Amino acid sequence: MKVRDLIGARNDVFSIPEEMAVHEAARYLREKHVRSVGVKQAAGKLVGVVSQSDISDKVAAENKCPAWMKVSEIMTRELITVAPEATLDDCLRLMEKNGVHHLLVVDEGEGFRGMLSVSDLLRVMVTDEKERADLLEAILFPTH
Numbered sequence: 233m234k235v236r237d238l239i240g241a242r243n244d245v246f247s248i249p250e251e252m253a254v255h256e257a258a259r260y261l262r263e264k265h266v267r268s269v270g271v272k273q274a275a276g277k278l279v280g281v282v283s284q285s286d287i288s289d290k291v292a293a294e295n296k297c298p299a300w301m302k303v304s305e306i307m308t309r310e311l312i313t314v315a316p317e318a319t320l321d322d323c324l325r326l327m328e329k330n331g332v333h334h335l336l337v338v339d340e341g342e343g344f345r346g347m348l349s350v351s352d353l354l355r356v357m358v359t360d361e362k363e364r365a366d367l368l369e370a371i372l373f374p375t376h
Contacts, residue, residue, distance in 0.1 A: 233319070233320050233356060234316065234317055234318065234319055234320070235314055235315070235316045235317070235318045235319075235320070235323065235337055235348060236316035236317065238320070238348065238352060238356060239316070239337055239345060239346050239348065242346055244264075244346075245270075245344060245345060245346040246260075246264050246266055246269045246270070246346070246347070247269055247270040247271065247272050247278070247344060248260055248269050248270075248271055248272070248282070248303060249271070249272060249273075249274065249303075250271050250272065250273055250274075250279060250280065250302065250303055250304040250307065251274075251302055251303070251304065252302065252303045253299060253300070253301065253302060253303075254287060254291055254299075254301040254302065254303060254305075254306060255299050257269075257282055257287065257303050258284075258287050261283075261284055261287075266347075267283055267284050267285075267333070267334070267349070268281055268282065268283035268284070268286075268333075268334050268347065269281070269282060269347070270336055270344050270346075270347065271303055271304070271307045272344070277342070278311065278336065278338065278342070278344040279304075279307075279309065280303075280304070280307030280308055280309050280311070281307060281308050281311065281334070281336060281347075282303050282306060282307040282308070283308075283334070286306050286307065286308065287306065290306040291306060311336055312326060312327075312330050312332050312335055312336065313335065313336045313337070313338045314326060314335045314336070314337055314338070314348065315337075315338065315339065315340070316337060316339055316345060320353055320356060320357075323335055323348060323353060324353060327350060327353075333349060333350045334347045334348065334349050334350075335347065335348045
């Protein structure tokens with residue numbers, strides 16, 4: 233399975249502008265029920281990612297005021313990206329190598345296609361294993 237197979241059916245790609253206030257970003261994450269989002273420049277180019285842990289580690293833990301801070305001040309700028317053609321195994325290796333829980337999916341034209349999380353990958357792996365187990369059970373214990 234490839235990344236494009238997993239994200240192809242998604243209608244929503246969550247992103248926020250880099251000038252958004254941190255408290256607004258926190259509210260956005262909560263409302264969308266996501267842990268991180270892509271951050272874009274006014275021109276639409278993906279320039280970062282901000283997560284719940286960025287907000288808690290860089291704002292709340294340091295007792296800074298999120299009302300005045302912009303997302304651009306706390307976002308992660310070193311982007312770990314993956315192409316839609318990458319395999320899910322490639323994604324797991326990339327996540328493990330870089331110690332991240334999300335990958336930014338970017339197509340050839342550098343268009344932001346969304347994010348892929350560890351949870352997304354685990355969901356697919358569990359489904360695949362269940363299907364294999366069901367097939368094995370049907371072979372071993374036919375219902376004639």
